[in-house]
Amino acid sequence: MVHLSGEEKAAIATLWGKVNPDEIGGEALGRLLVVYPWTQRFFDSFGDLSSATAVMGNPKVKAHGKKVIDSFSNGLKHLDDLKGTFSSLSELHCDKLHVDPENFRLLGNEIVIVLALHLGKDFTPKVQAAFQKVVAGVANALAHKYH
């Protein structure tokens, strides 16, 4: 459960409405794969990841980024029950995809950085704090069913 004040919830709702979620996802996932290249280990089937340009332009990266952010957007509507919301995705990432949960934290941080890039001055320290709480909550929810 993520504990956000009324002010934080309002800030998240307002600013999420100012960005294009479709772009955020691909951008964040692309940055994860470039800044932390070892994360590419989970994406052998994605084709050309050989350079920053290749990664950021890769259609599979963009498509998967969109899938991730759609799921994240859904999480924003269920902040009171992230563990329930992400329960089956957690099982999938453990049992089928075998993804180290550390990657959820890294990707969460990339989402925050991309939001900062798009929102500029509007991404104040308090807004950052609110979003970091959310991404941490989502990461924990995704790791919750690991065994």
Place this chain on the structure above:
Amino acid sequence: MLSAQERAHVTQVWDLIAGHEAHVGAELLLRLFTVYPSTKIYFRHLGTCPDEAQLQSHGQRMLAAVGVAVQRMDDLRAALSPLADLHAQVLRVDPANFPLLIQCFQVVLASHLQDEFTVEVQAAWDKFLTGVAVVLTEKYR
């Protein structure tokens, strides 16, 4: 460790920060304390609610050290040796906190540079700042 291209990204962004160390440093610390309140335990000399002047004073000192690191990327261990001693013997900041500071640094850069904060720039700064953190904690034991 940093390629020529990565070094160029670091110095180009530093040229934008130079002269504004106090303001950038203050924002960095404010973000650190707001997002990760537990980090305040290392800054008790700034008081429970540091004001702008205190944040700028300490922030300026931290960014000045980053500036030293930028000038001496080839020679980080020697350049940061006194700071490494300080962190090992006096400050003893748990190494887990450096990634938190780096995340806030990236957010400062992203929010100010926006479209100029390309993935290549981000990657170079992440590598550079991580290298600085490694040097600062290397003498811990």
